[in-house]
Amino acid sequence: MINYFPFLAVLILIIMGLSAIIFKKNLIKIIIGISIIGSSVNLFLISLGYRSTGVAPIFTNAPKLEMVLPTPQALTLTNIVIDLALIAFMLSLVALVYKHYKSLDIRDRRLKG
Amino acid sequence: MIKKKMEEENRDKGMSKVVKTISFIIAIPIIIFGLYVILHGHLTPGGGFPGGAIIATLLALFLVAFGSYTVKSSHKELLSSLESLALVSFILLAFFGLGSTFFHNFLANTANIFGKSISYGVNNGYLPTGGTIPLMNIAVGFEVFAALSLVVLIMYTGQSGGGK
Amino acid sequence: MEKLIKITTLSILFAFLLVSFFCIHPAGKPNTSMMDDYFIQNAQAQTGSNNVVAAVLFDYRGLDTLGEASVLFAVASGIFILFSGKDDKKENGRGE
Numbered sequence: 129m130i131n132y133f134p135f136l137a138v139l140i141l142i143i144m145g146l147s148a149i150i151f152k153k154n155l156i157k158i159i160i161g162i163s164i165i166g167s168s169v170n171l172f173l174i175s176l177g178y179r180s181t182g183v184a185p186i187f188t189n190a191p192k193l194e195m196v197l198p199t200p201q202a203l204t205l206t207n208i209v210i211d212l213a214l215i216a217f218m219l220s221l222v223a224l225v226y227k228h229y230k231s232l233d234i235r236d237r238r239l240k241g
Numbered sequence: 242m243i244k245k246k247m248e249e250e251n252r253d254k255g256m257s258k259v260v261k262t263i264s265f266i267i268a269i270p271i272i273i274f275g276l277y278v279i280l281h282g283h284l285t286p287g288g289g290f291p292g293g294a295i296i297a298t299l300l301a302l303f304l305v306a307f308g309s310y311t312v313k314s315s316h317k318e319l320l321s322s323l324e325s326l327a328l329v330s331f332i333l334l335a336f337f338g339l340g341s342t343f344f345h346n347f348l349a350n351t352a353n354i355f356g357k358s359i360s361y362g363v364n365n366g367y368l369p370t371g372g373t374i375p376l377m378n379i380a381v382g383f384e385v386f387a388a389l390s391l392v393v394l395i396m397y398t399g400q401s402g403g404g405k
Numbered sequence: 406m407e408k409l410i411k412i413t414t415l416s417i418l419f420a421f422l423l424v425s426f427f428c429i430h431p432a433g434k435p436n437t438s439m440m441d442d443y444f445i446q447n448a449q450a451q452t453g454s455n456n457v458v459a460a461v462l463f464d465y466r467g468l469d470t471l472g473e474a475s476v477l478f479a480v481a482s483g484i485f486i487l488f489s490g491k492d493d494k495k496e497n498g499r500g501e
Contacts, residue, residue, distance in 0.1 A: 282456065282459050283454035283455065283456050283459050283460075284454075284455050284456060285456070286456065286458070288456075288458075288459050288462070317485070321481075321482075321485065324478060324481065325478075328474055328475075328478050331471070331474060332471070335467065335471065343468075344464070344467035344468065344471075346451075346452055346464050349451070349452050349453040350453060356453075357453065358450075358453060359449050359450075359453055359455075360449065360450060361446065361449050361450060362449075364455070366455055370453040370454060370455075371452070371453050371454040372452060372453055372454075372464075373463070373464075374452065374454050374459055374460065374463045374464065377463050377467075377470075378459070378463070381470070381474060384474060384477070384478070385477065387481075388477045388478065388480075388481040391481050391484075391485065392480075392481055392484055395484055395485060395488050396484070396488070399488060400488055400489075400490060400491070
């Protein structure tokens, strides 16, 4: 049971992010929920490729030769940059919506063609 | 004429004189550290993406310290050209190894620049190894710096465009 | 009524995720790592770099890095286009 703690932390973060998306009425708080889900996916990717008796996969002055798996770390680096670009684009769209409609509430029923 | 004076008093003047001087002094070690992280991407943790993000913090520092009137809007064209140039050079580096495959490392284990061979085991780290990996790190570093600086600059000055 | 539907959906998703997170291998003892063992053994001889993560990012899986650089470029261009409209000075009487 104690071996599954990283995955339970990922589960708690996903539920927190999803409840922020479902229950909140302000557009900025929904975007914060999306960002929390993105960070939890990064944590899940890294904890998949973890060896408990391993060091970082770099050969310069390495203490020993048994290393953690390097492929999930490369995927996580790519995911961080893509999440940053996604949040920046969503925030600029919200700024344009606020400039046009003067309100950030999703119950407003004015956001139609 | 009164409207012009009101406009001149309303614009963003930035922070005090101490902050402006210190931001010039600290810009040089930040650039050197960012270039060190980019260039040693094949020996130490780091590489193109964190190194580009380190240098991109300089534009945010200058925006806060000098105000949005001094950082002009014509810098947008310069940053956009730099970003396009870096991405094109990254793709060109991938095309040069088309003798065997796309993205083939055509400089590793040869006698050109960056082409020293090493064997399996723990060593101290030699700089002229790696093949096309340091060159691709430099290209990606410049592209990330230009893209992040462009995003920060556009979202700060908005549609009015700042001072021209 | 709306709140009940939302809470039910969230709890069903929570149950599914909880069951599926116990079917993965325990964290710290991966049992299928043949591709990564090949990468660790052969990265120094084939690519010549001490950093295995950089070799995976730029040599063995370079197409993912190309996709990521393209996404960054596309989003930066999209934000540039979004904020290049003009301010409309006359708003009284025109448009809704």
